[in-house]
Amino acid sequence: MKLPSLEGDMFMTAAYAPSNRATCKGCYAKINKEELRLSNIVDEDHYHQEHHFHADCFQLKPAFKNATYKDIFHVENLSKADQEKVKAILEKLQKSEFKKKPQQKKQIQNQNKVNQKKIIDEDYKNTKKQSKKVEKKEKKLETIKKKSESSQNESDDEESDVFVLYDKAQKEEFRKIQKELEKKSAGQLKQMLKANDQKQTGNKGELIERIADCMIKGCLEKCPNFSGGRPKFNPIQKIFKCPGYMDDTEFRFCNKVFGPKDLKRIPWIDV
Numbered sequence: 001m002k003l004p005s006l007e008g009d010m011f012m013t014a015a016y017a018p019s020n021r022a023t024c025k026g027c028y029a030k031i032n033k034e035e036l037r038l039s040n041i042v043d044e045d046h047y048h049q050e051h052h053f054h055a056d057c058f059q060l061k062p063a064f065k066n067a068t069y070k071d072i073f074h075v076e077n078l079s080k081a082d083q084e085k086v087k088a089i090l091e092k093l094q095k096s097e098f099k100k101k102p103q104q105k106k107q108i109q110n111q112n113k114v115n116q117k118k119i120i121d122e123d124y125k126n127t128k129k130q131s132k133k134v135e136k137k138e139k140k141l142e143t144i145k146k147k148s149e150s151s152q153n154e155s156d157d158e159e160s161d162v163f164v165l166y167d168k169a170q171k172e173e174f175r176k177i178q179k180e181l182e183k184k185s186a187g188q189l190k191q192m193l194k195a196n197d198q199k200q201t202g203n204k205g206e207l208i209e210r211i212a213d214c215m216i217k218g219c220l221e222k223c224p225n226f227s228g229g230r231p232k233f234n235p236i237q238k239i240f241k242c243p244g245y246m247d248d249t250e251f252r253f254c255n256k257v258f259g260p261k262d263l264k265r266i267p268w269i270d271v
């Protein structure tokens with residue numbers, strides 16, 4: 001029996017819930033709109049799974065036992081205070097769930113208890129200092145967030161994330177291609193993506209957007225760092241970031257950031 005390949009993306013994301021539709025996989029209650037949400041995403045070529053959690057209910061996958069909070073996707077879009085919260089949650093889970101990590105044992109052997117207490121005290125002081133700074137910055141961020149939300153609401157229909165990198169002519173072409181592709185079945189669209197070595201998951205609208213973007217800008221190459229992950233677009237920061245990928249036995253974090261023009265675009269092939 002062949003086991004399904006584990007190649008593909010698996011990653012954690014942090015976000016303020018965009019709606020109140022998701023149910024927490026930890027406590028099975030609804031996650032309110034705007035509430036801090038942590039998610040485990042599996043995103044392979046033929047398979048897509050999203051498990052959402054309240055931040056406090058988050059369940060850490062063993063593959064992420066060595067992750068840092070910066071390995072959590074889009075964490076940089078959160079307020080500084082929430083970034084600290086996510087960091088604390090992750091570290092707490094790693095301590096409680098993966099106690100027997102050999103690295104940690106070594107560390108403990110190398111340090112005597114007095115030293116450890118010092119470190120903890122200093123950490124505590126540092127966090128206190130940081131959180132004061134953070135509060136000021138947070139207010140600024142909130143205003144920026146509100147601004148970007150209201151500008152999103154102004155448009156009649158939901159715009160694709162990729163539009164932030166488009167000029168007017170490209171947007172028009174995108175809409176034209178969208179209309180044409182509507183006539184095709186989801187199966188046909190997936191075939192087209194497969195022929196171009198692109199991800200084939202998502203609903204019909206998402207498939208169409210992906211194809212249209214590839215037709216206009218070219219197909220995004222896989223991450224050149226370990227040639228495993230598929231860099232994902234962050235429309236707020238206008239960057240692409242690679243989540244890394246699952247190789248045979250362990251997750252390889254990448255986190256490499258690319259500017260809009262850094263990644264190669266391979267011309268779309270019609271089939």
Ligand SMILES: [Zn+2]
Binds near residue numbers: 028
């Ligand atoms: Zn919950």
Ligand SMILES: [Zn+2]
Binds near residue numbers: 223225227
């Ligand atoms: Zn990468």
